[in-house]
Amino acid sequence: MFDEERLIRLALEEDVGSGDVTTEAVVPSHAEGTAEFVAKETLVPAGIAVAQRVFTTLDEGLSFGSFHADGDWLEKGTVIFQATGNLRALLTGERTALNFLQRLSGIASYTRRFADAVSNTSVRITDTRKTAPGWRKLEKYAVSVGGGHNHRFGLYDGILIKDNHIRACGGISKAVDLARQKKGHLLAIEVEVSDFKELEEALAAGVDMIMLDNMNPSEIEKSVTIVDGRVPLEVSGGVSLDAISRLAETGVDIISIGALTHSARAVDISMNIVTES
Numbered sequence: 001m002f003d004e005e006r007l008i009r010l011a012l013e014e015d016v017g018s019g020d021v022t023t024e025a026v027v028p029s030h031a032e033g034t035a036e037f038v039a040k041e042t043l044v045p046a047g048i049a050v051a052q053r054v055f056t057t058l059d060e061g062l063s064f065g066s067f068h069a070d071g072d073w074l075e076k077g078t079v080i081f082q083a084t085g086n087l088r089a090l091l092t093g094e095r096t097a098l099n100f101l102q103r104l105s106g107i108a109s110y111t112r113r114f115a116d117a118v119s120n121t122s123v124r125i126t127d128t129r130k131t132a133p134g135w136r137k138l139e140k141y142a143v144s145v146g147g148g149h150n151h152r153f154g155l156y157d158g159i160l161i162k163d164n165h166i167r168a169c170g171g172i173s174k175a176v177d178l179a180r181q182k183k184g185h186l187l188a189i190e191v192e193v194s195d196f197k198e199l200e201e202a203l204a205a206g207v208d209m210i211m212l213d214n215m216n217p218s219e220i221e222k223s224v225t226i227v228d229g230r231v232p233l234e235v236s237g238g239v240s241l242d243a244i245s246r247l248a249e250t251g252v253d254i255i256s257i258g259a260l261t262h263s264a265r266a267v268d269i270s271m272n273i274v275t276e277s
Contacts, residue, residue, distance in 0.1 A: 007134055008054055016250030020092040021160045031087040033273050035094075037080045037101065040268035044078050044112045046070045046142040051097040052083065059089035071108070071145045080269065087273070094271050102266040104142040110264040111146025113241055114257060118248040123255055125244075126151040128236075130258035139261045151256055159183055160211070162192045171229075172198060176205040199223055200224070203230065211256075213237050217246050224251040 015212055037051070048070055055062045062085035068074060071142040080101075083090055114125045129136070129181035140150045152158040161175045169175045172191055179189050188208035193199045194215070202210050203226075213222055227233055234254040235247055247255055 021093045034084040039078045043267040044108040046108035046145040051101040054097040055093045107142035107264040107268040108146035111148040115147030121248045123248040126256045128258040130262040144156045160191045174203045220250040
């Protein structure tokens with residue numbers, strides 16, 4: 001899995017390059033101060049420790065005062081945390097720290113909206129592998145902070161036979177048989193289906209879980225009746241916030257949503273220098 005420290009260093013290298021020429025020109029090397037990180041809208045923070053690590057990568061002497069934790073529900077104007085120490089380090093790390101904090105908090109905030117919409121049901125909201133390259137560990141962490149759950153982290157930790165696998169090997173039954181011959185005893189087999197014929201074939205093959213791909217609510221309800229609790233059912237494909245309550249009412253167990261990570265808007269957080277000496 002991609003190393004978080006490496007990602008931070010790559011981000012700083014990309015932004016700082018050979019040096020922060022503006023800060024080095026206008027801020028004395030010995031100057032110290034405090035920066036506040038303020039929520040400019042209602043949000044759920046995620047990645048506070050990552051943002052702080054950006055600064056300590058530049059200067060280990062910086063200290064932090066944390067007023068809130070990842071997962072809290074914060075109103076506009078709330079101070080999330082403070083950073084105190086060398087002003088050059090604070091100003092040089094500002095954009096990189098905010099990039100991490102705003103994106104991860106955006107994912108957590110968006111996920112919370114989906115989770116709240118189905119909070120009166122037993123449905124689990126999960127993410128997918130539709131993450132930014134190198135950011136998967138952090139983005140999936142943000143989903144969990146927002147009240148969602150994690151699907152596979154990668155191709156290595158779960159067997160999910162999708163439409164192209166089925167076409168490539170000649171059918172669901174054959175694909176399941178081949179997977180069963182190769183899989184370890186701890187790996188479940190999930191199959192993606194798009195119609196009732198495929199659903200029946202997957203059930204006959206004895207799969208451990210079924211994903212209903214891009215079915216409408218009526219089709220999903222019929223699928224739930226056909227399966228009758230024999231295996232868990234997952235819904236995926238084009239799930240929107242407007243549709244989530246209706247989908248949860250169908251009786252499925254899991255709703256996976258790629259948009260949690262690939263379409264979440266970065267929230268508005270600012271860093272303000274409040275003291276200098």
